[in-house]
Amino acid sequence: MKLPPINLTLKDLNTCNYDRFILKSTIHMQEGEFVANVAQSQSSTNKTHSLKGYTAYPGLFNAHDHLLGTYYPRVGNGPYICWKPWDNDLKASKIYEERNRLPIEQIYLLSYYRHILSGVTTVCDHIPHLINDKQIESAYIRIVEQYCIAHEMSSYELIWGEDHEIEIQKAKRYNIPFVTHLEEGFDEESMRGVEVLIEKQGLSSNAVLVHCIACSEQDISLIAEKKASMVWCPNSNLFMFDKTANIKSFLEKNVNVSLGTDSPMSGSLHLLDEMKIASSVYKDFYNEAIPAQLIFKMVTQNPATAFKLNRLIGKIEPGKQADLILLKSKKGSPYERLIKAGIDEIEVVIRSGVPLYFHEKHKHLFYPDSLLKTHYERVRVIHKNTSNIAYLIGKPLKLKKRIQKSARFNKEIDFFPIEAP
Numbered sequence: 001m002k003l004p005p006i007n008l009t010l011k012d013l014n015t016c017n018y019d020r021f022i023l024k025s026t027i028h029m030q031e032g033e034f035v036a037n038v039a040q041s042q043s044s045t046n047k048t049h050s051l052k053g054y055t056a057y058p059g060l061f062n063a064h065d066h067l068l069g070t071y072y073p074r075v076g077n078g079p080y081i082c083w084k085p086w087d088n089d090l091k092a093s094k095i096y097e098e099r100n101r102l103p104i105e106q107i108y109l110l111s112y113y114r115h116i117l118s119g120v121t122t123v124c125d126h127i128p129h130l131i132n133d134k135q136i137e138s139a140y141i142r143i144v145e146q147y148c149i150a151h152e153m154s155s156y157e158l159i160w161g162e163d164h165e166i167e168i169q170k171a172k173r174y175n176i177p178f179v180t181h182l183e184e185g186f187d188e189e190s191m192r193g194v195e196v197l198i199e200k201q202g203l204s205s206n207a208v209l210v211h212c213i214a215c216s217e218q219d220i221s222l223i224a225e226k227k228a229s230m231v232w233c234p235n236s237n238l239f240m241f242d243k244t245a246n247i248k249s250f251l252e253k254n255v256n257v258s259l260g261t262d263s264p265m266s267g268s269l270h271l272l273d274e275m276k277i278a279s280s281v282y283k284d285f286y287n288e289a290i291p292a293q294l295i296f297k298m299v300t301q302n303p304a305t306a307f308k309l310n311r312l313i314g315k316i317e318p319g320k321q322a323d324l325i326l327l328k329s330k331k332g333s334p335y336e337r338l339i340k341a342g343i344d345e346i347e348v349v350i351r352s353g354v355p356l357y358f359h360e361k362h363k364h365l366f367y368p369d370s371l372l373k374t375h376y377e378r379v380r381v382i383h384k385n386t387s388n389i390a391y392l393i394g395k396p397l398k399l400k401k402r403i404q405k406s407a408r409f410n411k412e413i414d415f416f417p418i419e420a421p
């Protein structure tokens with residue numbers, strides 16, 4: 001990113017981490033990080049602003065997506081026995097053909113805006129390194145860079161990395177995550193996923209296991225015992241299979257669970273929707289509420305732990321990257337407040353001290369007009385019957401036009417609801 005991080009002190013606002021909610025706090029950001037206090041020599045470079053009535057949350061982390069699959073609408077006619085027939089339907093569809101008219105750069109840019117507008121500053125892009133390596137550096141959001149990968153553990157998987165054993169050993173050697181779909185289906189092979197993973201010595205604290213919808217109680221116990229992480233994508237699961245993982249059992253066995261949207265061609269529009277769906281699915285299946293604070297942890301601290309980034313992100317605290325989002329405070333639980341929020345309520349999104357998105361009323365917090373003009377576009381963001389004028393980094397309106405040109409008609413995409421003001 002070419003923009004320098006902004007040195008900024010925000011005071012009188014609430015700070016909401018998963019383990020602590022602080023009223024009337026002060027947040028200092030310097031050189032892209034949160035700091036305990038502003039060093040004497042640098043104090044003059046920090047602008048101080050009162051943000052009374054607002055709550056700051058850490059930037060959200062979407063633990064499972066395929067950025068290359070960022071398109072709309074969803075494709076599929078489930079329930080399927082496993083992901084493979086869905087993948088066949090996807091690849092035979094008109095929407096897939098249409099998506100393939102877009103160059104990779106356009107698809108990736110679109111994915112950044114989908115995330116930014118919903119408060120996400122970090123994403124795990126489950127895709128071969130060969131595809132996203134060139135995108136990571138210029139991405140507005142943070143894409144997890146250090147990971148080993150498999151598509152999944154079956155004989156009919158897509159080949160996304162080296163041999164499973166090699167990827168698994170590499171992950172252990174460098175202590176980085178080994179990310180794979182697992183038990184995403186109910187055919188014989190899918191249901192043996194955990195067993196196969198163990199045979200390949202892949203069930204360890206480096207493993208990040210996505211979906212796990214066919215996992216038995218015994219599988220879940222083994223996952224817990226080995227301290228592997230799990231990523232739950234309820235909306236994508238329900239869309240493709242009419243079923244999702246036994247999440248209550250994962251939680252009761254203290255597995256580190258994160259939330260992911262999967263690509264919008266099978267999953268949620270964005271992470272804010274996924275949080276709402278996670279909450280309602282839990283209620284429907286178990287007839288009890290899942291604490292909002294726990295769902296919040298699944299999009300902040302837990303994915304930071306799973307991807308071994310918790311020294312860098314996941315909380316607003318000194319030493320961590322200055323990733324934050326701002327919403328107006330409301331009465332009641334700050335966690336519920338966030339989960340119930342629509343994209344219209346995310347007023348500011350900052351990643352490593354660089355504002356990615358902000359409602360126009362906050363523009364005085366950031367750069368001079370000359371920089372705003374060159375690095376942002378002023379846009380209207382539409383949500384249901386409301387709309388807000390905001391600044392969005394890069395050239396989103398231009399991107400929308402380029403996408404429409406590539407698609408060869410005036411394509412509208414529900415997770416990219418912007419227009420010229």
Ligand SMILES: [Zn+2]
Binds near residue numbers: 065
């Ligand atoms: Zn996936």
